[in-house]
Amino acid sequence: MSSDQRLGVNLGERSYPVVIGSGLLQRLPQVDGIAGLLRGRRVFVATDETVGGLHGAALGEGLAEAGAKTIGRHAMAPGEAHKHLGSLAGYWDALLTAGVERGDLLVAFGGGVVGDVAGFAAATCLRGIDVLQVPTTLLAMVDSSVGGKTGIDHERGKNLIGAFHQPAGVVADLELLGTLSRRELLSGAAEMIKAAILGDPALFDLLEQAGSALLDDPTALAGAVQRAVALKARVVEGDERESGQRALLNLGHTAGHAVEVCAGYGNITHGEAVAMGIGFAAALSERLGRCPGGVARRVANLLEKFGYPLRGRGLPAEKVWEALRHDKKTRGGVPKWVLIRDIGEAEWGVEVPDEVVADLLSEVLV
Ligand SMILES: NC(=O)c1ccc[n+]([C@@H]2O[C@H](COP(=O)([O-])OP(=O)(O)OC[C@H]3O[C@@H](n4cnc5c(N)ncnc54)[C@H](O)[C@@H]3O)[C@@H](O)[C@H]2O)c1
Numbered sequence: 001m002s003s004d005q006r007l008g009v010n011l012g013e014r015s016y017p018v019v020i021g022s023g024l025l026q027r028l029p030q031v032d033g034i035a036g037l038l039r040g041r042r043v044f045v046a047t048d049e050t051v052g053g054l055h056g057a058a059l060g061e062g063l064a065e066a067g068a069k070t071i072g073r074h075a076m077a078p079g080e081a082h083k084h085l086g087s088l089a090g091y092w093d094a095l096l097t098a099g100v101e102r103g104d105l106l107v108a109f110g111g112g113v114v115g116d117v118a119g120f121a122a123a124t125c126l127r128g129i130d131v132l133q134v135p136t137t138l139l140a141m142v143d144s145s146v147g148g149k150t151g152i153d154h155e156r157g158k159n160l161i162g163a164f165h166q167p168a169g170v171v172a173d174l175e176l177l178g179t180l181s182r183r184e185l186l187s188g189a190a191e192m193i194k195a196a197i198l199g200d201p202a203l204f205d206l207l208e209q210a211g212s213a214l215l216d217d218p219t220a221l222a223g224a225v226q227r228a229v230a231l232k233a234r235v236v237e238g239d240e241r242e243s244g245q246r247a248l249l250n251l252g253h254t255a256g257h258a259v260e261v262c263a264g265y266g267n268i269t270h271g272e273a274v275a276m277g278i279g280f281a282a283a284l285s286e287r288l289g290r291c292p293g294g295v296a297r298r299v300a301n302l303l304e305k306f307g308y309p310l311r312g313r314g315l316p317a318e319k320v321w322e323a324l325r326h327d328k329k330t331r332g333g334v335p336k337w338v339l340i341r342d343i344g345e346a347e348w349g350v351e352v353p354d355e356v357v358a359d360l361l362s363e364v365l366v
Pocket residue numbers: 048050051054078079080083110111112113114116136137138139140143144145146147148149150158159176177178179180181184187270
């Protein structure tokens with residue numbers, strides 16, 4: 001019996017299905033909405049060396065059984081450090097060498113880095129070919145594979161070069177998470193917590209009750225991933241190109257990004273930084289009187305339950321403050337905060353006086 005979860009991202013002619021379940025790669029021909037994208041299709045598999053080594057064969061078999069013909073494969077070096085032009089060019093070269101044509105499908109098989117880089121390759125090669133996102137990290141399943149943002153990093157900052165390119169479909173096979181480290185799993189869980197706070201109080205309750213044990217229960221996890229994706233889909237549907245409310249998805253990312261930069265990429269996971277950022281945004285919201293008392297405590301309790309380090313790990317508050325201000329400069333203005341109104345409701349684009357942020361930083365980061 002299948003406990004697959006499925007939903008659609010509704011964007012007119014760019015609408016697409018998202019399917020979440022265990023063992024999907026082994027039964028691609030039966031996966032509604034996805035099988036039709038693959039049957040009789042020429043496909044190119046874009047992955048990274050780690051994911052390709054662990055799961056490339058399983059994906060290859062699944063694609064063949066679904067009636068797709070693989071015309072080429074390419075694996076980039078894994079990790080954020082390789083999210084650059086060189087890796088993008090590697091995909092372009094391999095695609096063109098394989099003789100890719102406009103009607104072909106690129107299968108982006110990996111975490112958020114592969115999804116973003118290969119998605120951008122699909123957006124740009126031959127002026128755009130279809131991409132099927134097959135995320136292999138929890139972060140990519142609940143966040144990056146949905147919504148169509150693709151791109152690479154630049155010396156001047158993360159994700160500065162890119163394009164919007166919605167996928168033709170998303171297949172999240174939870175079985176792939178079996179080889180992912182606990183730390184990477186938890187990194188993705190922070191984005192689920194973010195989704196719950198932004199707009200799904202029932203998901204928040206579920207996470208509160210289950211704690212991190214949820215990550216070990218495939219049925220419960222599938223349900224939580226589905227809810228987080230549904231929230232993201234709703235936000236993206238309302239504002240595909242981030243001219244407004246899509247900024248909500250940056251909850252926890254303003255302070256989180258600064259912490260990430262200060263700790264040095266690789267020393268702290270994205271989710272750990274975002275968890276700290278969410279805790280900070282909650283404390284800030286409460287201090288400014290923008291949410292009922294007790295909300296910040298409830299958020300902090302949940303984050304602690306998942307085991308995120310909420311304190312600054314010895315990061316000096318001034319350094320984080322500098323990083324925040326630098327971020328502001330690079331975006332040409334005042335930082336706009338996403339604040340919490342209540343569990344399940346947030347607001348975006350809020351300007352907060354410098355002293356309030358600086359004071360709270362020096363209290364939190366000890
Ligand atoms: N496009 C968007 O909307 C969006 C949203 C959020 C994040 N992102 C991007 O996502 C990236 C982070 O994604 P990530 O956390 O998935 O990182 P990642 O892609 O680097 O994956 C983390 C590590 O896990 C390995 N890995 C992946 N799947 C595995 C598996 N099943 N088993 C074992 N190892 C596996 C990878 O090789 C890599 O070393 C960032 O670059 C971020 O900018 C994009």
